[in-house]
Amino acid sequence: MKAGSNLEKVLAAGHFAVTAECGPPRGADPEIVRKKAAYVKGNVDACNVTDNQTSVVRMSSVAGCVLLKEMGIEPLLQMVVRDRNRIALQSDLLGASALGVRNMLCLSGDHQKFGDDPQAKNVFDIDSMQLIHLVRTMRDEGVFPSGQKLEGAPKFFIGCAVNPFADPFEIRVPRLKMKMMAGADFVQTQCIYNMDKFKTYLEDAKRQGLHEKVKILAGVTPLKSAGMAKFMKKMVAGMDIPDAVIKRIADEPKEKQAAKGIEMCIEQIQELKEMEGIAGVHVMAIEWEEKLQEIIGGAGLLPRPVVD
């Protein structure tokens, strides 16, 4: 065991893992986190806590992780390199580990122009690839990247994200390999809607044996409506939603589109579960956490395994 997190144990035992995400609130009210977390509890092996996603200021992800942990949910700390230099990143990693967080995800972060503070200075002192390397160095070598010895190494199961649908496509698998080489233990993918393109990506990764070295958790997001699908396709950079997927939900009357979205998501998870090389699923039910149990249970993934 590298970190001994629940997620690591579930994956090591060969179970099909399930993660979800909780976006912290735009304020200091912990009850909002607890309310969302109640929908997550018992349905996942670990729950991501996002880090100021889309560059909109939210409660810090370390605080969100601790609130989840207090409720008995295993947190997964998302950390972007947009807002913190290497000094702050290292410091927050030490703090999160001290507070018992055992999973983390290394990300670049959306550009700050998308948020409420487009005039903010961005940092990008190191990039997400180097953050993976930084965490691994601290965990496995017990030293800071500067070479100074740590008084207690942080313990993290190290994750990274990949977007198989961004351009240029041909470097997407090489990038996964680079992240694996840098020290990633697992990967959560961008929301998958284009299954054909994802299969091409996965086959290529498998040919290089990457699925045996890094646990691949396929990302899914249930669509609430045809409108949401069209919005995401248009507005979210690197989001690939085929017209056939949009048509399938758009063909339903408005009041039945949400149910259709959940049905499609369950179908997709079931298909992913059968694919060799997929170690689990990351369900990003954005502001729709109350549907997690229905989706994960519907896919036959409940109850979650208990691994010692």
Place this chain on the structure above:
Amino acid sequence: MITGTPKPIEEILEMVDPYDRIVVAGCYGCVTVCRVGGEKEVQVLSSTLRLARETAGKKITIKEVCLERQCDPEYIEQMRSYVHDYQAVLSIACGAGIQFLAEKYTTTPLLPGINTGFLGVTERQGEWAERCQGCGDCVLHLTGGICPVTRCAKSLFHGPCGGSVQGHCEVGKDTPCGWQLIIDRLKALDQMDNYTKLKPYKGWNTSRDGGPRRIVREDMI
């Protein structure tokens, strides 16, 4: 070259409002090439100011000058004979030039007439684009001659991020994805090995983060 854009005339009028005798100083260097601070711009700006102040009933006397370079002491020295006859200098050189004037003529208020932009190139007539951030540690030989620090909106050393779509950056369709450009070029050069290598963390201490920089060439002193 160092590029720039003119400040709005309202802002300049507000800056010069307390004065009725000023020097408008251009520079024959970069700002002449990018047509924001050369001799011609000095003339146009001076005429505009005179007209606006005359209309407002507050006449202004302006001496128009254009120095060879405002970033070299020998040329700045040329202003010494007359600068004290004026209340302020409105410079339309880059920020370096304006500051150098301020250092040399400590009792004269210096007013910036342009907003200094970036180290860039003329992509076509009337359009300039950034190419260098002067980070002090060039890696262009590894990145196909395209700078990841400058051309990637996140200055990533292992790009592109997940926001690269059809060759453009997530910050906007007018911004090419720097890493798409790098990859295209590395492929053309058959240097994709450079892409898949893990790069060390960049030392930003050679950039502005190390504090104001200085180059000392002992061989020239």
